[in-house]
Amino acid sequence: MAPQILRAKDRTPAPWKNGGGVTSEVAVHPQGAGTDDFLWRVSVADVACDGPFSAFAGVDRIITLVDGPGMALTVDGALHRVDAPYEPFAFSGDAVTECRLLGGPIVDFNVMVRRAEMTARVRVARSDTSVRPAAGTGVLAIVLDGSAVLQRACVRLGRLDAVLLREGEGDSFGVDGVLAVVDLAARTGR
Numbered sequence: 001m002a003p004q005i006l007r008a009k010d011r012t013p014a015p016w017k018n019g020g021g022v023t024s025e026v027a028v029h030p031q032g033a034g035t036d037d038f039l040w041r042v043s044v045a046d047v048a049c050d051g052p053f054s055a056f057a058g059v060d061r062i063i064t065l066v067d068g069p070g071m072a073l074t075v076d077g078a079l080h081r082v083d084a085p086y087e088p089f090a091f092s093g094d095a096v097t098e099c100r101l102l103g104g105p106i107v108d109f110n111v112m113v114r115r116a117e118m119t120a121r122v123r124v125a126r127s128d129t130s131v132r133p134a135a136g137t138g139v140l141a142i143v144l145d146g147s148a149v150l151q152r153a154c155v156r157l158g159r160l161d162a163v164l165l166r167e168g169e170g171d172s173f174g175v176d177g178v179l180a181v182v183d184l185a186a187r188t189g190r
Contacts, residue, residue: 003153003169008160013046021047023110026162027140029184040113040120040184042140044160047071047108050100056093060115062122064088064180066144068106074098082108086144086178088122109144111182118186125179132170137185139165146177 004027011024026042033039035056044066053073063082065071070083076095083102091097093112113120124144131139141148142162149156150163151172157163165171173179 003150003155003171004164005150005155005157006162006164008044008158008162011044020049020051021045021105026142027164029138038112038114039117040111042112042142042162042182043110044142045108045110047099047101047106049105051098053097053099055096056112058114058116059093059112060090060120061093062088062090062111062120064109064122064124064144066107066109069101069103071102071106071108072100074100086124086180088124088180109142109180113184116187118184120185121183123181123183125173125175125181126177128172128174129179129181130170130172131165131181133165133167133183134185135167137167137183140182140184141165141173142180142182144178144180146175148176148179149174 013022013024015022023043023045028038028041065082065085073080073082075091075097082089111120133139143157143159147158
């Protein structure tokens with residue numbers, strides 16, 4: 001199988017119910033799953049104003065600032081500044097989470113997994129890197145800034161373009177900018 005290329009231009013932004021921003025889904029598993037039945041979901045969001053985060057029971061979340069001055073997240077009463085670009089911040093989707101923007105709109109990158117079924121890890125690469133999904137895992141890589149070239153497949157990825165690699169689809173990336181690499185794994189015994 002060839003890696004699945006997920007172009008930013010092909011995404012359809014969906015407005016939030018509270019009007020505070022829009023989300024563009026990068027990928028979801030199983031394909032076509034909604035917010036109540038995904039095993040994992042990766043998206044990019046434009047956040048326009050302060051407000052509460054939606055609660056996702058049984059979900060682990062990782063959020064990464066892409067553009068803008070950042071945000072202050074109050075997660076179950078504890079304050080966390082998410083104001084350094086490209087530094088992943090993990091928290092529970094069960095937590096009561098409030099967002100206060102630190103000076104204007106932002107763009108963030110979101111990873112959500114059902115904790116009973118899956119794990120996720122986000123690492124950021126600013127230079128060439130290789131990925132090789134192990135048995136029972138997948139890797140989603142997305143360009144947060146600049147560009148990257150998927151070497152073996154000979155595919156250039158622009159800003160916010162992504163690629164999904166499954167078991168046995170390893171490749172190397174020539175990175176000219178910032179690449180987020182998301183390791184998605186089923187919990188053992190599942």
